[in-house]
Amino acid sequence: MNTIYFELPLIEWIGYIASTIVLISLSLSSIVKLRIFNLIGSAIFSFYGFYIGALPVGIMNFVICLFNIYYLRSLLFKKEVFEGIWSEKPDGYLHLFLNYHKKDIQRFFPDFKTEQAESSQILMAVRDMNVAGVMLLSDNKNGTAEVLLDYVTPQYRDYKTGKYLLKKFRQLMVDKGLTQLNAHSNNEMHIKYLQRVGFEKVGGQFELKL
Numbered sequence: 001m002n003t004i005y006f007e008l009p010l011i012e013w014i015g016y017i018a019s020t021i022v023l024i025s026l027s028l029s030s031i032v033k034l035r036i037f038n039l040i041g042s043a044i045f046s047f048y049g050f051y052i053g054a055l056p057v058g059i060m061n062f063v064i065c066l067f068n069i070y071y072l073r074s075l076l077f078k079k080e081v082f083e084g085i086w087s088e089k090p091d092g093y094l095h096l097f098l099n100y101h102k103k104d105i106q107r108f109f110p111d112f113k114t115e116q117a118e119s120s121q122i123l124m125a126v127r128d129m130n131v132a133g134v135m136l137l138s139d140n141k142n143g144t145a146e147v148l149l150d151y152v153t154p155q156y157r158d159y160k161t162g163k164y165l166l167k168k169f170r171q172l173m174v175d176k177g178l179t180q181l182n183a184h185s186n187n188e189m190h191i192k193y194l195q196r197v198g199f200e201k202v203g204g205q206f207e208l209k210l
Contacts (some may be wrong), residue, residue, distance in 0.1 A: 046065060121137040123165050150162060163198075183207075
């Protein structure tokens with residue numbers, strides 16, 4: 001640990017790395033990712049504290065590790081309660097939801113306009129009594145509907161919400177005459193999401209056979 005890198009001992013670099021990871025964790029909107037990064041950072045910080053003989057630093061960060069492990073266990077293994085809502089008419093709450101998340105929605109759907117909700121099929125996912133995501137579909141055109149919006153709030157961006165909506169309402173879509181959903185995206189994160197929930201890239205769009 002006495003090896004010198006750029007005029008600093010290795011142990012000091014370890015301390016800087018731990019601080020950086022903890023700082024990054026505080027910038028994450030996903031609670032699971034925040035806990036994971038914070039666990040890694042506090043574990044390294046705990047090692048750093050014990051190594052340099054700073055017991056308060058070592059002990060405090062060891063306790064933080066235990067807290068992170070406890071809450072991660074709850075987050076990853078707890079049984080979540082999902083509910084799905086299908087509607088053909090937007091209500092006041094939907095407009096509030098879309099306006100509140102407008103800036104984040106524009107990151108993934110830059111061409112989306114709130115007015116499109118007025119003539120859309122509305123699928124809403126509720127997780128543990130919190131609205132986790134909203135999917136808006138266009139009218140049925142020869143068995144195909146466009147996904148106008150498929151937005152999941154940051155804290156629930158773990159693919160479960162999208163998969164739940166598609167599974168929950170798949171039969172209802174088929175009963176309404178739909179055989180395929182089409183989606184378009186240039187956002188790398190959203191493309192990854194589409195592929196994870198079952199869409200396949202065909203030409204310049206993504207398709208999901210129902």
